[in-house]
Amino acid sequence: MADELELLRRANPVPVDGPHFGDGPLDHHAERHLNRLLHERPSPVRRRTRLAWGLAATTVVAALVSALLFTGQTTAPAIAAPRPLLVRADSTPVSLETLAERARAAAADGAPKLRKGTHVQAWSMGMSDDKPPITLPEERIVRWHADDSHTEIVVATDPRHPGRPVLSGEGELVEDGHVLSRQTYPPSWSDAPPQSPPPTDVTRLRAYLQEAGYSKTPLNIGELLDAVASLLDTWTLGARESATLARLLADTEGLRPLGQVTDRLGRRGQAYVYDGPGARRMLIMDPVTGAVLGLETTFTKAEPEYGVKAGDVMSYSAWMR
Amino acid sequence: MSNDEIFAAAYREHYWAVSRYVARRLDGRTSEVEEVVAEVFTVAWRRRADLPAAPLPWLYGVARNCLANAVRGYGRRRRLVDRLGNDETAHGRQIVDSPDTEAPGAWVHEALNRLSPADREVLRLTAWEELAVEEVAVALGCGRRAAAMRLHRARRRLRAEIDRMSPPTVSKERSHG
Numbered sequence: 001m002a003d004e005l006e007l008l009r010r011a012n013p014v015p016v017d018g019p020h021f022g023d024g025p026l027d028h029h030a031e032r033h034l035n036r037l038l039h040e041r042p043s044p045v046r047r048r049t050r051l052a053w054g055l056a057a058t059t060v061v062a063a064l065v066s067a068l069l070f071t072g073q074t075t076a077p078a079i080a081a082p083r084p085l086l087v088r089a090d091s092t093p094v095s096l097e098t099l100a101e102r103a104r105a106a107a108a109d110g111a112p113k114l115r116k117g118t119h120v121q122a123w124s125m126g127m128s129d130d131k132p133p134i135t136l137p138e139e140r141i142v143r144w145h146a147d148d149s150h151t152e153i154v155v156a157t158d159p160r161h162p163g164r165p166v167l168s169g170e171g172e173l174v175e176d177g178h179v180l181s182r183q184t185y186p187p188s189w190s191d192a193p194p195q196s197p198p199p200t201d202v203t204r205l206r207a208y209l210q211e212a213g214y215s216k217t218p219l220n221i222g223e224l225l226d227a228v229a230s231l232l233d234t235w236t237l238g239a240r241e242s243a244t245l246a247r248l249l250a251d252t253e254g255l256r257p258l259g260q261v262t263d264r265l266g267r268r269g270q271a272y273v274y275d276g277p278g279a280r281r282m283l284i285m286d287p288v289t290g291a292v293l294g295l296e297t298t299f300t301k302a303e304p305e306y307g308v309k310a311g312d313v314m315s316y317s318a319w320m321r
Numbered sequence: 322m323s324n325d326e327i328f329a330a331a332y333r334e335h336y337w338a339v340s341r342y343v344a345r346r347l348d349g350r351t352s353e354v355e356e357v358v359a360e361v362f363t364v365a366w367r368r369r370a371d372l373p374a375a376p377l378p379w380l381y382g383v384a385r386n387c388l389a390n391a392v393r394g395y396g397r398r399r400r401l402v403d404r405l406g407n408d409e410t411a412h413g414r415q416i417v418d419s420p421d422t423e424a425p426g427a428w429v430h431e432a433l434n435r436l437s438p439a440d441r442e443v444l445r446l447t448a449w450e451e452l453a454v455e456e457v458a459v460a461l462g463c464g465r466r467a468a469a470m471r472l473h474r475a476r477r478r479l480r481a482e483i484d485r486m487s488p489p490t491v492s493k494e495r496s497h498g
Contacts, residue, residue, distance in 0.1 A: 004479045008448035011429040014344040021340040021354070030336050033359050037332075037366045038325060 019216035027214070028195040032185065039186050082123050082135060082160065082264065084298045084313050085282065087271055091260035094270045094287060096250035103246040103290025107239035112321065114197060114238035116144040121159060121265065124315040133307050136167055138180065142234075148187035154180040159265060194227075194234040200244045202251065209248075221254040222276050225283065229295055232319045237291060246290035255283065265318050269293045275300065279314065294318040328369040331376040332362055338450075339380050345449055346388055360387045378452055378459035385442065385460065432482035440475035447472055 002010070014021055026034065121139045137158035144150040156166040156178045168174045193212040199205050206218075213219050213227035228245065231237075237245065249255060249272070258271040261284055269284035278301055284294040297314040322330070339361055344354045361384045365372070373379050433441055446452045446460055458468035 004476055004483055005444070005448050007429050007483065008433065008444060008479070011426045011433075012345070012449045013348065013430075014341045014449075016341065021337050021344055023337045026333060026336055029355055029359075030332075033362065034329060034332050037362065038329060 020214060022216070025192070027192050035186055040183075082313050082316065084311055085261045085263065085271065085284070085296055087259040087261050089259075093257035093259045095257055096246070096255060096272060099270060099285060099287070099290045100243070100246040100250035102288060103239075103243035106289045107243040110238070110240060112238050114241050115236040116197075116234070117142045117150065118233055118236055119320040120233060120317050121157075121320070122315065122317045123158075123264075123313065125313065133312075134167065135313070140233075149184055151182065151184045153182045156180050194231045198231055198235060198237070198241050198244075200240045202244055202248045205244050205248050221252060221274050222281065224252065225274065225281050225295060228283075228292065229317060232292060232317075236319070236321055239289065239291075242286075242289060242291040245292065246285065249283070258282070260287070263294050263318055264316065265320070267293055267318075284318075292319065324369045324372070327372060328366060331365075331372060331380070335377050335380055336362075338377060339384055342381055342384050342450060343388060345445065357384070357387055373459070375456075375459075378456040381446065381450060381452075381460040382462055428486055429483065432479060432486055435482050436475065436478055439471065440478055443468070443471045443475045444479055 016022060119139075119141050121137070123135050123137050125133045126136050137156065139155045139157050139159075141153045141155075142150055156168040156174045157176050158164070158166055161176075163176050165173050166176055166178070168178065168180050174180075193208045196208075199208055209224060209227040209231065210216075210219050212230050213223050215223065219227060231245075235241070254274050255272040256274070258273050261269055261271045261282075263269050263284050268287065270287045272283045272285065274281045274283075278299065280298050280300050282296040282298070283292060284296070285292055294317060296316045299308050299312045299314060300310055302308060302310045336358070340354055340358050343357045343361070347353055347357070361380065364383050364387060365380060368383070371379075433444065436444070443457060443461065446457045450460075452460060454469045454472065455465055457472065458465045461468060461471070463471075
């Protein structure tokens with residue numbers, strides 16, 4: 001029998017040649033962080049608001065919410081947790097196959113074009129150890145400049161409650177539209193997905209998303225949807241890219257058409273769901289162009305210990321042009 | 322080279338090794354690894370004047386401290402993720418079995434988990450990060466002799482746990498040689 005160190009060596013859960021974290025060039029996240037360290041005064045690492053499922057732990061915020069709830073604030077802040085989207089009962093589901101065909105037809109003239117940068121409104125649930133979870137609404141705009149530098153602006157706002165104060169991820173109640181951060185990043189030389197332009201060929205797009213999802217093995221559907229979100233957090237797709245993505249999704253098993261919804265920005269879309277363990281992912285797509293409009297993740301079972309009920313929205317992103 | 326250039330070179334060279342170190346200790350939960358690694362290099366950047374000529378064991382030492390904080394801070398979220406069971410690694414999919422069918426993967430992990438955190442770390446640094454005793458000493462912030470002693474004791478205790486829980490086939494194999 002091999003000695004104990006050899007046995008342990010064989011049980012290495014993340015070997016150098018495994019599917020994740022293998023040696024190679026830095027990915028864009030790593031490049032971006034290095035750029036930031038070298039060119040800016042580093043601040044404490046800011047927890048991403050949308051973590052695995054948008055569960056950002058912010059004890060301070062939760063404490064603040066309690067304070068607000070019990071002190072009778074005169075202007076009701078926009079802190080109510082959004083309800084999940086409702087599918088219209090009388091609507092007929094459109095298959096992804098049909099939608100992919102529509103998207104292909106809509107892309108015939110090639111307009112609109114692909115643009116680097118994004119405009120997204122997101123709601124994500126924050127958790128703390130001893131307070132109920134709360135929802136943080138943020139709008140994020142990323143614009144790229146001619147010299148390959150880019151500016152990211154994050155604003156606290158909830159379009160469902162214009163003008164009302166909003167909770168920010170930093171733990172303060174701020175005015176609607178308050179700029180939480182505005183950063184300009186120096187030119188990045190990373191050309192790894194999702195920093196590189198998305199291809200307009202289904203096979204290549206699938207490989208691109210797999211790389212964007214840090215995986216050396218094909219993505220399962222949950223991972224695929226995460227990778228789609230990271231693509232849309234980086235690029236504003238053109239008609240051709242949207243049509244390719246719609247085709248890829250139509251060729252992927254596991255997304256079920258549900259019917260028509262009106263998203264949180266008031267746009268009409270078709271909903272496609274994937275029921276994973278403990279959570280449901282709902283993709284909202286434009287019924288005419290096939291463009292992905294949003295992605296919603298909801299809990300499908302209650303987690304009383306965490307203050308979570310079945311149907312609570314964990315995270316929601318709505319992408320705009 | 323300036324401190325900044327030395328840091329950038331170390332970052333590029335060791336980013337993935339540090340990521341693997343962190344992933345191994347977060348059971349490969351990819352969603353959290355990147356965040357902890359960012360913190361490791363942020364701390365390392367602040368201390369870049371201390372960066373030794375062979376920086377990797379030192380970076381592991383920084384990562385060890387960051388992980389301790391991360392584990393404290395993220396405990397709640399991780400428990401929820403585990404409970405929902407949507408994390409592939411929670412099901413052990415990332416455990417790599419050895420080629421033979423008597424693969425030790427899961428039960429070796431179990432044996433390891435029965436040891437103290439200090440024993441576990443010195444063993445993992447040796448077996449998974451493949452550090453020599455001198456490097457283990459840097460990562461743990463102790464002297465070489467102390468590191469060698471810790472490793473020796475930890476190996477003995479791991480051996481005892483493995484013997485206690487070995488599947489019959491393995492015991493049999495062992496009795497033959």
